[in-house]
Amino acid sequence: MLSQVNSFGLTGLNGFPVKVEAYISGGIHAYETVGLPDAAVKESKERVRSAMKNAGFDFPGDLHVTVSLAPADVRKEGSIYDLPIALALLSAQGNLKQAPLVRAVYLGELALNGDVRPVNGVLPMVISAREAGESVFFVPRDNAAEAACVDGVRIFPVENLRQLVSFLRGEGDMKPQPPTVFVPEEMTYPWDFGDIKGQATAKRAAEIAAAGGHNLLLSGTPGSGKTMLARALPSILPPMTLAECMEVTKIHSVAGYRGLVATRPFRSPHHGASAAAITGGGSNAQPGEISLAHMGVLFLDEFPEFHRDVLESLRQPLEDGVVTVSRARTSCTYPASFMLVAAMNPCPCGNRGSRTRACTCTPSQIQRYARRISGPLLDRIDLFIEMNDVPFEDLSGKAAGEPSQSIRKRVTAARQRQMERFSNDSTRTNARMTIQEIEAFCPLDGGCQALMEKAFRRMDLSARAYQRLRKVARTIADLDGSDRIQEKHLAEAIRYRRLSILGENEL
Template structure:
């Protein structure tokens, strides 16, 4: 007898329908799984056999063939255990025919019949809603995640026995309360804790208001990491749609804690500089999201930027510009979202003291050139703001922290973002950092004085055409923070000063041997 149960497979961050076909026929006892399944699914026959037996049901000593269709989609993971077990029970007459019609089933089985959580349930729930299915059966630990999709009945499955009782009508399905779409974030850190660095705080406020990429440059101990880790606290709360996108990506990566609904805070990802290229952008035979996709709608922080491998940094060019990353493999090509804010930090030189008035830099000019050469010019050009974070003065170190709180700064950022949403209401642009050439010509009109100032900066700093556009975008954001419709000269001047690495740099002094030292 043949039975069919509907399930789903993950391709990128989306789910596609999969039919689990189970045929039980006469012949020598066997259990085979076909349909381009990986090793974990080949092991499913042992898990299913044990789970069915330990649930007081029978696995007949007959020929059992399971097909996961369509066969051209690679299936991996243990999410097909539960649909295979239910298909086996249907094919052997231990469940009534038709009880699973119009339902999607996913879940991993333990040997005792318990249903374990699986990744990507939110993507499966979104697929179920688009297909108009009657309901979805998911592991109990994933039920809150699936319930985030409005209008979709969710059946939480604690065990195979419970699912059989629900399908037979001997037990009612437990209710699942839909989680709140957006919760108030609870910040563990606050901008008011940062001492001094008024210039850097202002720059990060501008970056947050416009969604700009920012590079922090300064000696060790100046507060670069401290500032970067507080960046998410001044970003506006996630909207319903953004929360759904962020949760779906983390769900596919298996990073949503069991029993959790929508993620309510903006992501902050800080990979170590030893991270590989695949870890950063995603990869694998069946590509999974990397750090840049996990930072979607949030912040990607790269500390000690020159210490990252050159080839790892170069793959950031496409996602920084386009907000997506395309990963091609022999079996498939997937596009992952990567709309993150890039915040990076670096020392000015290998010893960290170049430009420090109180510490002598011991780096030679060739050492400085090699250090800065680890970051390519095209990548540096993609940072909207280059911000200097100098060493704190003794007075700032001993003084109590004084400054605006993250809540106050977040309100200013939210007001600026609201102006941008109104401005780009009929476009696909989400913030000033994403403006294209057509939008720059329309929304970044300068007066004669601002044009003259910008032309002078282009001649003195040798700015590229890309850097010119970025100055305009930052100036537009500064004007939004000032609630100004027209970009003024002061806005352009402030935007230009955030191009620190474009200024002609002085060479570090060559260390001199003390006069008292003799030559042997």
């Protein structure tokens, strides 16, 4: 008459245990779901009824049924409770023993015919559940590979209700999902640096940005290869470790993408995107593009065309590497440690600085265009690259550029040096160094000091830009295999801070 089934819930990336209880009694027939269910949970009644009948079981339609999702004061969302509710009803009817239902965690949506459908957020739930001491999971078959990434758990892929019930009754057999083996990616990327002709400076800057996790702004005439360069960037980033993959997959799982994310994410939202789509939002505080680009590249093409509030909302996450999305009901913190790659034209007509075409913009047009990107935001970008038309000789030349594979080796080596340097704390790349770390790891000797002072005065740098310059210089030194920042490293770093590409008035 009374039964209980273990399940799980999710707020943001953190899971919490949910107990699904069912009580069946006589009296006037009724069906109540309590425990702050949302619409999807309430509607589970109809799915469960149909699924149970079509799987060959009785639905207690003429009895008084109470389904409770404990804890009662936390909102329950989504369709994951269909399967546990069906099991709770079967158990309350006396068709299923209680014991196995409280020793494992059950998740899954039911189709009307009794099939089990995949749900969102399985990986973060399994991770939190394991921390809470759970070790056996019954998940939809399509979520099993994702769940089996976690160590030390047994995942059973469930195809339909019938199959699961006969297994729990000890009649059928069910094989646990083999652990998902993680192959350190030998992924092929659709875009390769070898395909990009010319643009040596830009490629070098991209390499530095990749090596240190720095933010990059590409400005150039239409068709000069900005987009191509950005798309090829993930191919020179070092492969992700298993821990990184899990972290990224967790976020993607919450957002409704299935399967293990093994390659660095590359997100390129359209410039019409809203602030909520970029930073995260919705009534249940879903992750946005910046969190989906965690550990990867966030590419904003046509940078000045983005809405102002969208661009400004990037400022804080760029600095902190995390974003807290607060809504009336929930507040979630998502990691957002991404590499920003922005691309723009140098002026509205796009031809300013071109060797072959004439710019038709007035100075005030250019100024207005450049002013769409605020100073504080520019301050957070480390490398500014101007890309010009590719001359015909370069385009038609047979000589292929350096392939991504070999650039990646250098990048990986530079990252390795950084990893050793920051071995004992959460900093992973030069771009994420704290002030103390900059002081400790980026000392400037006499020659560098003089050069920096000159640049500081002439370019009218802010304190933050000063620190960022030192970080970039550190990365260039790392690529060079040097423990010390030399004058040539700093000089190169300064060269990439050419704000003049942004119009008349320099910042």
